[in-house]
Amino acid sequence: MSVTERTSKVIGTSQLRKEDAELITGRARFVDNITVPGMLWVGLVRSPFAHARINGIDVAKARELPGVVAVYTGDELEFAAPLFMAWPINDEVKNPPHHPLTKDKARYAGDPVAVVVAESRALAKDAIELVDVDWEQLPAVTDIRAALEPDAPIVHEEFGTNNAGSWILERDSPVPRRGPTAPFFDDPQLVKIKQEYRLARLIPNAIEPRGVVVDVNAPMGEYTVYSATQIPHILRTTLTITCGIPEAKLRVVAPDVGGGFGSKLEIYPEDAICLALARKLGRPVKWIEERSEGYLATLHGREMIQEIELAATRDGVLKAVRVNLTASMGAYLRLVAPGIPMLGAWLYHGCYECDAYDFQYTNVFTNNTFTDAYRGAGRPEATYAIERSMDALARELGMDPVELRRKNFIAKDKFPNYTIASGLTVDSADYHGTLDKCLEVLDYDALRAEQKARRERGDRKLLGVGFSTWNEMCGLAPTRVLAALNYGAGGWDAATIEFMPTGTVRVVTGVSPHGQGSVTVFAQVVADQLGVDYDDVEVLHGDTQVSPLGMDTYGSRGVAVGSVALHRAGEKIIAKARTLAAHELECAEEDLEFEGGNFTVKGTDRSANIKGLAFNSWTAHNLPDGMEPGLGATELYDPPNFSWPNGAHCCVVEVDPDTGSVDTVRYIAVDDCGVQLNPMLVEGQVHGGVAQGIAEALFEEARYDDEGNLVTGTMTTYLVPGPPELPPFEVHDTVTPSPTNAMGVKGIGEAGTIAAPPAVINAIVDALSPLGVKNVERPATPERVWRAIQEARS
Amino acid sequence: MRSIAITVNGVRRELDVEPRQLLVYALREQLGLTGTNVGCDTTTCGACTVHLDGESVKSCTVLAVQADGREVTTIEGLQSNGDLHEMQRAFHENHALQCGYCTPGMIMAATSLLKEHPDPSDEEIRYGLEGNLCRCTGYHNIVKAVQAVAGA
Ligand code: FES
Ligand code: FES
Numbered sequence: 001m002s003v004t005e006r007t008s009k010v011i012g013t014s015q016l017r018k019e020d021a022e023l024i025t026g027r028a029r030f031v032d033n034i035t036v037p038g039m040l041w042v043g044l045v046r047s048p049f050a051h052a053r054i055n056g057i058d059v060a061k062a063r064e065l066p067g068v069v070a071v072y073t074g075d076e077l078e079f080a081a082p083l084f085m086a087w088p089i090n091d092e093v094k095n096p097p098h099h100p101l102t103k104d105k106a107r108y109a110g111d112p113v114a115v116v117v118a119e120s121r122a123l124a125k126d127a128i129e130l131v132d133v134d135w136e137q138l139p140a141v142t143d144i145r146a147a148l149e150p151d152a153p154i155v156h157e158e159f160g161t162n163n164a165g166s167w168i169l170e171r172d173s174p175v176p177r178r179g180p181t182a183p184f185f186d187d188p189q190l191v192k193i194k195q196e197y198r199l200a201r202l203i204p205n206a207i208e209p210r211g212v213v214v215d216v217n218a219p220m221g222e223y224t225v226y227s228a229t230q231i232p233h234i235l236r237t238t239l240t241i242t243c244g245i246p247e248a249k250l251r252v253v254a255p256d257v258g259g260g261f262g263s264k265l266e267i268y269p270e271d272a273i274c275l276a277l278a279r280k281l282g283r284p285v286k287w288i289e290e291r292s293e294g295y296l297a298t299l300h301g302r303e304m305i306q307e308i309e310l311a312a313t314r315d316g317v318l319k320a321v322r323v324n325l326t327a328s329m330g331a332y333l334r335l336v337a338p339g340i341p342m343l344g345a346w347l348y349h350g351c352y353e354c355d356a357y358d359f360q361y362t363n364v365f366t367n368n369t370f371t372d373a374y375r376g377a378g379r380p381e382a383t384y385a386i387e388r389s390m391d392a393l394a395r396e397l398g399m400d401p402v403e404l405r406r407k408n409f410i411a412k413d414k415f416p417n418y419t420i421a422s423g424l425t426v427d428s429a430d431y432h433g434t435l436d437k438c439l440e441v442l443d444y445d446a447l448r449a450e451q452k453a454r455r456e457r458g459d460r461k462l463l464g465v466g467f468s469t470w471n472e473m474c475g476l477a478p479t480r481v482l483a484a485l486n487y488g489a490g491g492w493d494a495a496t497i498e499f500m501p502t503g504t505v506r507v508v509t510g511v512s513p514h515g516q517g518s519v520t521v522f523a524q525v526v527a528d529q530l531g532v533d534y535d536d537v538e539v540l541h542g543d544t545q546v547s548p549l550g551m552d553t554y555g556s557r558g559v560a561v562g563s564v565a566l567h568r569a570g571e572k573i574i575a576k577a578r579t580l581a582a583h584e585l586e587c588a589e590e591d592l593e594f595e596g597g598n599f600t601v602k603g604t605d606r607s608a609n610i611k612g613l614a615f616n617s618w619t620a621h622n623l624p625d626g627m628e629p630g631l632g633a634t635e636l637y638d639p640p641n642f643s644w645p646n647g648a649h650c651c652v653v654e655v656d657p658d659t660g661s662v663d664t665v666r667y668i669a670v671d672d673c674g675v676q677l678n679p680m681l682v683e684g685q686v687h688g689g690v691a692q693g694i695a696e697a698l699f700e701e702a703r704y705d706d707e708g709n710l711v712t713g714t715m716t717t718y719l720v721p722g723p724p725e726l727p728p729f730e731v732h733d734t735v736t737p738s739p740t741n742a743m744g745v746k747g748i749g750e751a752g753t754i755a756a757p758p759a760v761i762n763a764i765v766d767a768l769s770p771l772g773v774k775n776v777e778r779p780a781t782p783e784r785v786w787r788a789i790q791e792a793r794s
Numbered sequence: 795m796r797s798i799a800i801t802v803n804g805v806r807r808e809l810d811v812e813p814r815q816l817l818v819y820a821l822r823e824q825l826g827l828t829g830t831n832v833g834c835d836t837t838t839c840g841a842c843t844v845h846l847d848g849e850s851v852k853s854c855t856v857l858a859v860q861a862d863g864r865e866v867t868t869i870e871g872l873q874s875n876g877d878l879h880e881m882q883r884a885f886h887e888n889h890a891l892q893c894g895y896c897t898p899g900m901i902m903a904a905t906s907l908l909k910e911h912p913d914p915s916d917e918e919i920r921y922g923l924e925g926n927l928c929r930c931t932g933y934h935n936i937v938k939a940v941q942a943v944a945g946a
Binding site for chain 2 (some may be wrong): 016017019020021022023024025026027028030032033122123191204207208209256257258259261290291292321514515516517676680681683684687688689690691692711714716720722723726728731756
């Protein structure tokens with residue numbers, strides 16, 4: 001029996017990505033690169049008004065245009081059910097039917113009302129122009145507070161209100177919080193602060209627009225949907241519900257997907273419409289979003305008003321945190337939108353101890369594009385509120401913001417598995433450790449000294465430093481918790497590992513990466529665990545025909561759930577291979593050591609390599625009685641807890657008080673995601689997350705006018721930062737393994753986006769504090785900063 | 795329809811195009827060169843960047859007829875003899891891509907940037923790539939990749 005030598009371990013090393021080869025050579029298969037013979041082009045006729053009744057639609061002219069194959073209105077294209085909404089947070093939720101094509105009225109600018117199908121992309125565009133809709137414009141409401149006023153225009157008349165329902169932690173959380181906050185806010189001995197923050201509406205801006213291609217085998221009633229999606233599995237299930245095509249006849253493929261950030265974690269009207277068209281016409285169809293169209297038609301993120309109150313002792317011990325949110329849903333409740341604010345529900349007291357905690361939120365309908373998950377979903381909101389408030393409290397108490405944080409951090413020795421004030425249990429953390437590292441990299445004392453010197457010299461440019469010490473819950477998620485929260489699906493994921501007869505390994509995962517590098521990381525995990533060559537591991541994903549089971553990629557679950565499922569499948573394989581090895585080597589299983597792919601009889605040089613065992617299990621000539629042929633295993637893993645990464649970020653800014661412009665001078669991120677499988681990829685996730693977080697703090701805002709027109713309706717008016725607008729990042733880490741899984745890993749996909757916005761705004765407010773500025777709303781555009789300075793001065 | 799001839803990645807291609815046909819769609823849909831991506835409709839994102847007579851242009855703003863008689867290089871034409879261009883290798887080695895959608899345009903823009911500024915500062919790289927957006931990487935590693943080629 002030959003022994004295959006394996007020298008180095010690949011887990012924990014920065015392996016270059018397996019994914020890159022096709023991407024750097026222009027051979028990738030993005031959805032717009034897919035062409036099916038006989039394919040027709042689809043175009044959507046969308047409402048130009050935010051709120052308008054449809055009195056009639058004249059499609060005659062469009063139908064007459066040569067090359068136009070079909071034009072349908074909402075009444076002509078049938079569906080088995082409206083688009084699926086998966087998170088009815090409680091019985092209070094008001095969920096209006098969301099028809100793929102609206103029938104009665106448009107509820108946001110961009111609401112699709114009719115669909116055209118033509119022989120070419122250009123003809124479809126021409127046909128859209130020929131559809132004549134008789135609109136009766138209605139008053140629109142786009143402000144969340146105004147929408148709750150008694151005389152506000154109503155988005156869904158059947159409810160008589162724009163209030164889409166509330167969720168209250170005390171009442172609705174499956175885990176009890178530490179105590180009611182009222183006694184603390186009534187206590188005259190305590191210092192209280194109350195803050196209100198407005199979070200702008202954001203447009204996710206994955207650089208690949210959305211798109212759908214549906215191929216059809218009409219006689220067989222079989223369909224293949226290629227969609228630029230993060231969630232092929234969830235899409236298949238929900239399309240089955242909406243279109244009435246059984247799963248067995250429906251294959252969903254997420255080809256190469258050019259970024260998501262939540263925007264492709266959705267069941268969109270266009271997915272259902274294209275499938276329905278392919279069925280109705282018996283021909284393949286394709287729809288590719290244009291960017292400006294996508295600004296209306298692809299989900300938005302975050303818009304909410306946050307009210308947060310803190311009560312603390314005079315020497316800075318935090319006692320109570322009370323939070324009330326009002327969140328914009330836009331015109332409909334999309335896939336998981338009602339629950340997005342809830343994903344922050346247990347995090348508004350941050351990394352800090354407190355005795356009492358209250359949290360609630362209200363969802364509101366407005367005449368805007370629907371909102372849903374955007375990178376971080378609920379958690380950046382929470383971190384923003386508490387981290388801004390901690391700075392405000394520090395100012396109120398005359399304390400250093402770092403000292404205040406240190407004083408209130410949950411101590412390292414409380415872990416593992418410490419139940420925090422909001423009621424959930426955090427697996428592991430060392431908050432002091434990450435902050436200390438951040439301060440060391442920054443050289444905090446030197447920076448404060450420089451700031452003091454500059455202020456004394458009266459330098460024109462103002463130097464500021466801001467911190468964000470964050471924690472979060474990701475890796476969605478333990479199914480029991482999701483069930484208790486009325487979430488419409490499980491939080492498990494699937495992984496299959498199979499040895500091919502010649503010893504290469506085929507891995508199938510239920511997560512659906514779109515830039516994260518999961519193919520590389522998963523190959524690292526399997527190669528090390530099974531002792532095979534990294535290059536011999538092939539990782540497949542994103543196609544329901546290859547991977548029938550899965551819950552897809554969002555909420556930083558690729559590593560936290562997907563890789564752990566894989567590792568557990570690997571354990572099953574090793575167990576089976578061990579039995580076979582013992583059979584072949586004629587020894588007891590306990591006498592075998594497994595290392596580097598070899599089972600060795602302890603104290604001897606007799607061994608069997610796993611590849612040979614795989615071959616023998618395939619020929620099945622000599623198996624122990626009762627053993628099935630083949631060496632493979634599947635694991636459906638349901639994580640017992642969320643994943644709880646944390647970190648300390650710091651931003652240094654220079655503000656020009658005359659122009660209000662902000663320069664990010666330094667950005668330091670120290671994150672702890674437990675054991676890192678591939679540090680290069682961890683760093684990449686932090687870079688991208690921080691970039692989006694800084695953008696959220698400084699540049700990005702979807703603005704509407706009073707009539708509900710999207711003013712920032714193109715990529716030139718909505719500022720996605722380019723290379724000059726962002727600083728280099730100083731990325732560091734600490735490693736506190738998670739006790740929840742055998743590898744000790746945690747999710748890292750959203751860390752940067754969660755951490756960065758308060759670090760940036762705290763830095764700006766710190767810079768401006770000598771001028772008396774206490775708050776700058778985000779995005780902190782030069783105009784906003786300048787105005788904040790003028791207001792403080794007057 | 796108009797008949798035009800473009801030398802694409804060294805090969806003369808003849809095609810009939812509508813006068814309104816954009817170069818990017820002529821490349822993608824008529825010549826099957828789908829490496830060049832489309833990310834916007836306002837000439838903002840740079841995903842469609844190719845070289846036209848050796849200079850980088852956004853192919854979504856050039857009409858196919860304007861390329862008549864000229865030379866176009868796309869991401870598919872960057873390799874020579876099957877070897878990766880050094881910029882392609884640098885992007886790979888420096889983890890300068892995640893989803894990869896911006897990557898072809900970014901690599902084309904970066905190679906032409908270095909032609910103009912063979913020894914750029916980080917700042918010059920950032921300004922030189924100003925017209926190319928990436929939502930995944932935060933640009934940090936893209937700057938590193940370009941610097942790696944410049945320093946080579
Ligand atoms: S597609 Fe050409 S600049 Fe965006
Ligand atoms: S790598 Fe995804 S947009 Fe640049």
